[in-house]
Amino acid sequence: MLLFLGHRLWHTHAMTDGGRTNTDIARRIIALREALGHNQSAFAALVGISQPAMNNYEKGLRRPDLDVAVRIHQRTGVTLDWLYLGNRSGLPAHLLARLPDISAPAAQAG
Numbered sequence: 001m002l003l004f005l006g007h008r009l010w011h012t013h014a015m016t017d018g019g020r021t022n023t024d025i026a027r028r029i030i031a032l033r034e035a036l037g038h039n040q041s042a043f044a045a046l047v048g049i050s051q052p053a054m055n056n057y058e059k060g061l062r063r064p065d066l067d068v069a070v071r072i073h074q075r076t077g078v079t080l081d082w083l084y085l086g087n088r089s090g091l092p093a094h095l096l097a098r099l100p101d102i103s104a105p106a107a108q109a110g
Contacts, residue, residue, distance in 0.1 A: 018086045018103040025084060026060035027102050032078055033058075035098040047071050 018024045033043040044054035048071055056062045064072065069083055077095055081087040086103065088096060 020085055022060040022063050024086060025063050026058050028083060028086065029054075029064075029072075030058050031099055031102055032072075032076060032095075035095070035100075036076065046075050 018027070033040065036043070038046065040054050040058065041051045044051045047054070047068065049068060053062075053068075057064055064083070069080055072078060072083060073080055077092045078099075079087070079090040081090055088099075088101070091099065
């Protein structure tokens with residue numbers, strides 16, 4: 001979130017992985033799955049959904065509903081704040097170390 005004060009914009013969340021769009025959520029789901037070492041089918045099974053549903057989430061065609069998001073939280077430890085909003089501040093230390101900060105712009109080859 002940005003806060004406008006005078007002539008300056010201030011970031012109110014220092015640890016964020018970006019926005020709330022389906023694409024942003026998809027990037028976080030992919031990052032989580034890869035950090036845990038699962039392929040798409042195995043991660044879908046862990047969460048208790050079909051592989052096609054997981055594929056739709058990872059492509060940004062749909063976002064997980066609350067029931068699915070809660071299962072992702074229960075089975076992996078990520079927070080709903082991180083999943084939906086990108087707020088890294090509540091992530092457990094072991095996940096914080098394994099999940100890349102996907103808000104940082106990718107280095108461009110020269």
